Amino acid sequence: MSNINKPGSFGSSRGISKKPKKDNTRKPSSTRWIGRQLNDPYVLETQKRGYKSRAAFKLLQINEKHNFLKSGLAVIDLGCAPGGWLQIASQKVCSVNGKEKVVGVDLLPTEDIPGCISIVGDILDQSVGKNLIQILGCRPNIVISDMAANTTGHRQTDHIRTTYLLESALDFAIENLQKNGVFLAKCFKGGAEIEALSLMRKYFAKVSHIKPDASRKESVEGYVIALGFKEL
Template identity: 60%
Template sequence: MSDLSKNVLPSNRGKKQKIRKSNKRKLSSTNWIKRQINDPYVIEANKLGYKSRAAFKLLQINEKYNFLKPNRKVIDLGCAPGGWLQVAVQKVRSTENEVKVIGVDILPVDNIPGSKTFIGDINDSAIDKKLIDFLGDYPDIILSDMAANVIGHKQTDHLRTTQLIEIALDFTLKNLKKNGTFLVKTFKGGTETELLNIMKKKFNYVKNIKPLASRPESVESYTVCLDLKG
């Protein structure tokens, strides 16, 4: 994989590709394929060996806040397929001999050198000990790009998403080192007021951010929390 640590914007903004019409394909999947093959972040991620276009979101957020520094220990919640793990491994210089980046997901993740991943559900409290035991220390950084499967029912989707933010925050407040960083995927309008208030009480700096790589039409956004208080 090439080192894209400085390259946070895709270079390819070329001509749009068309796809052949097929009677069998549903309109929604045709639109998805069209969007994927013309998305400069997808093209660049493939070129550079990133597992997902999401890698660029973390690169862009880190470009602004610069929290992924060498030797920091990182836990990535909802890490599959592994784009954020790859970025974190590069930035903190995690190696096979000294793994500083670990992740968990309900889905399996292909091996990413310099990282260790666990299959598990963050709702399962036993996962906390497993992760901290492997890392041998509390993390300096906790990332959560977790997303629930949306079903199209606005209130249910909103509840499921809020629940994931809540779990990630709970995990963070139990396990993050003092002065540590928490980055979490939230949704349009930012984090729920109640959760945001907790974040503001616990961290010295809290801000919502929508990186360029996050599709403008997507309701996703991120909340970055810096400097956990004692």
């Protein structure tokens, strides 16, 4: 993998570990989170490049491997806030004749991002899916989903809730993708995702798991990418 989508050598990678300021009122989990942020080279690089989120690097790295975001293609981004994936997708596909080819949805509002349209909505609501297609003006070539449920800390519960979002994103993709389309989604391994994976194998020519470098090693987070949508 080239270095362009990886942060340079600084901060913790030089062995200098920054520590959060002492605050006895803070929970230990918050202190650990701040410590991770201070020592995470992707966090600094996110700010430097003006990305809306650190997640932007995950999409950059997945695309570097699979090269699926191409000029002229139409993209729908499920769970798009705060907008890192929208930024990368719009840079890669570009708007055609001034018409946005990237449309996103999230439960939370997303700040305006050039080349994209985003709406607030719940993808579990069927009418939201129809609205996305209407705004895009065509069926998508690519559906990407970084959707995650709020974590409870209970591993199995979090796995099941995120898998439900994966299944909902997959249903949307199967219903709407153009032939040869691509589906990329966050996927927590843990057992419940097996059914969704076998559905992907049925509808797509190739299905692969990927854990980009920007996805924290200690996290159960991973991604699944399905290429070559077959209209059955």
